[in-house]
Amino acid sequence: QLSLFRLTTKRLFSTSHSSVDSEELKKFQLLAHKWWDEEGEYSALHSMNDIRVPFIRDTLLNMSSNYHLGNPLSGVKILDVGCGGGLLSEPLGRLGASVTGIDPLEDNIRTADQHKSFDPVLAKRIQYKSSSLEEIVEECMETFDVIVASEVVEHVADLEMFIKCCSQVLKPEGSLFITTINKTQLSYILGIVVAEKIIGVVPEGTHEWEKFVPPEELERLLESNGFSVKTVKGMLYNPLSGSWSWMESTSINYALHAVKSGAQGQPSPTDALSELENDQPSATAGTAV
């Protein structure tokens, strides 16, 4: 108990230098045990797996030439930032990846640890740690092949620092996947008024419109911090069917894939190659280079 108190105070004092927002923590604390109820408060995140997991999987498979369909992400080291109860870490683990899931809230980590513990395969492939992103930077420099930050950047205090830290722990030419919410009138009406207050598919108070991130701003921050944005796709949630789908417009939810540039920020031969590939029409819509 005492150590928890000390940790919390440490975080409160370091708020201004951290990407973690303590107000946000309080919101999620109450729901720490509800993660794995597929029909509960987090049902929309559960069904989001139906599009975000294939998006991550197929993007990585397209970039690699050496994989086995029975174990598609085998050998890939993934960092799941803001992993919550492990909703995204587990499917990635099942596909063969070695996943490190971090979340500033200890109760979330406890829920995640407990849920994976029954499956010996997952228990080995996934490691959870209660931590903020900055706290692991020193020991994890250029460690990960992939970072996923899904439904996280709209909750962080300092987005630019968050992106810088991502860059530090990511290997050169590693991939960064982000899903988040745009800052538009439409996202206010649908994402907050309808989703939280009317239908209640998102717990009330989860999101603050002020902290939503438009894709243009996210791209700008990424490009000026050593990333090359490869794909931006709009996502749409249908509350009647409880399912997500892709859409052309990024005015509500969207997903983004960026690649950290090679050593010294020079475009590497592989970078040039993937730029060429992106110029060709591809099945994944909405490429933004």
Added chain:
Amino acid sequence: TSAAMAVVCGRGLLAPLAGRLRAGPSAPLRSVAAAAPLYDVVVSGGGMVGSAMAAVLGHNIHFHDKKIALLEAGPRKEYDRMPESYSNRVSSISPGSATLLSSFGAWDHVCSLRLKAFRRMQVWDACSEAMIVFEKDDLDDMGYIVENDVIMSALTKQLDAVADRVQVFYGSRAVGYTWPLPTHNCDTSPWVQIELADGRRLQTKLLIGADGHNSVVRKEAEIKNIEHRYDQSAVVATLHLSEATDNNVAWQRFLPTGPIALLPLSDTASSLVWSTSHEHASELLAMDEESFVDSINSAFWSNVNHTDFIDTAGAVFRSAISLLKPSGTAVRQLPPSVAKVDPESRAMFPLGMGHATEYVHHRVALIGDAAHRVHPLAGQGVNLGFGDIACLAHHLSAAAFNGSDLGSLKHLLKFETERQRHNVSLIAAIDVLKRLYSTKLAPLVLLRTWGLQATNALPPLKVRMSLQWGP
């Protein structure tokens, strides 16, 4: 879908879904469960459908690293050499089922053992001249008559080929199942616990019940089953024809007591499936071989059930059709006559229909006769089961490639919706046909006579029926 309703209306209205997620009286304790080996999928029941399910998953690329188990109560049977004589238990395999079996290499084995393709199916009434003929325009095979033992032999071979992924437990009857709570806590295991008769225990992320129409999985999961025992039994036997012929037609005649079918096995042999009253069935089994053969020939050839009225009405309707659609009436062919029956090949078994109200629960799915049981008059029984397998394997394969929890209701419900949509109308139609053809009452005979004649004359309807009853 019920999942959608839950989302829109808040968790309060979880009632439709709640029943599927309800736990049994005692959820398994973590400490006890931890010792039992954990499988990704356990298939309970090693008949044709259960074995095929395990084989399909075992050969699926996305299940390459998964652990599958098949539980079969009986002993392992060796099928190295097929006996000279034909077995009396045969199935009519549709082209769709053949496609499924070839998708994992089993159909090649079947072809190398023995099977009989048929190109034509003639179905006619005992009470009138009405008949309907099914055949494909391009002279393709309509279906195949295969002995069940041949199918099992092919399936066993393909299971052996993936023994590193699929473990088959013979002589293993499951006696108890413990269901997990939908949202588990740290004390209870999230997996299904299975207890075998010899005390061994298994755990699994998904349990597939393929244990027949008296399914224990279905009963233990407390899934309601609509069932009805027909007052009919089926008599099966292996018959030898009077003369060798191009035996590529399946014959079925609807007698008032029930349909009699002759399914080709070779140019000289056919399999009998005669559905009739329990008393008549026992008589047929008891009588000497000559009388038995006489009864069969008489059933196919005699016109004793015709009445002048129906014959006239039928003839009038037929001439009307031939005016409108000259090609719409076909000549009735006569089935081959039977010379003798294989001794020891006569057997009977009671018939019934059944349909489970739900095919899936959290971490449980029913396939084959465990989910639905039909009258053999349409030759659909095992094909429905193979259809279930194709659908479930498709959804499980996608779920595995998405890294999903295999026992999740999300994709299991998709399987249920697809299959129920397909099965319910077919099962109802077969039941209606059975009842419609079980009478001599003139109005109903007239109805079905005209109906049959009309259906025979209308290609679109006939094609749709063929397709529906096919894959």
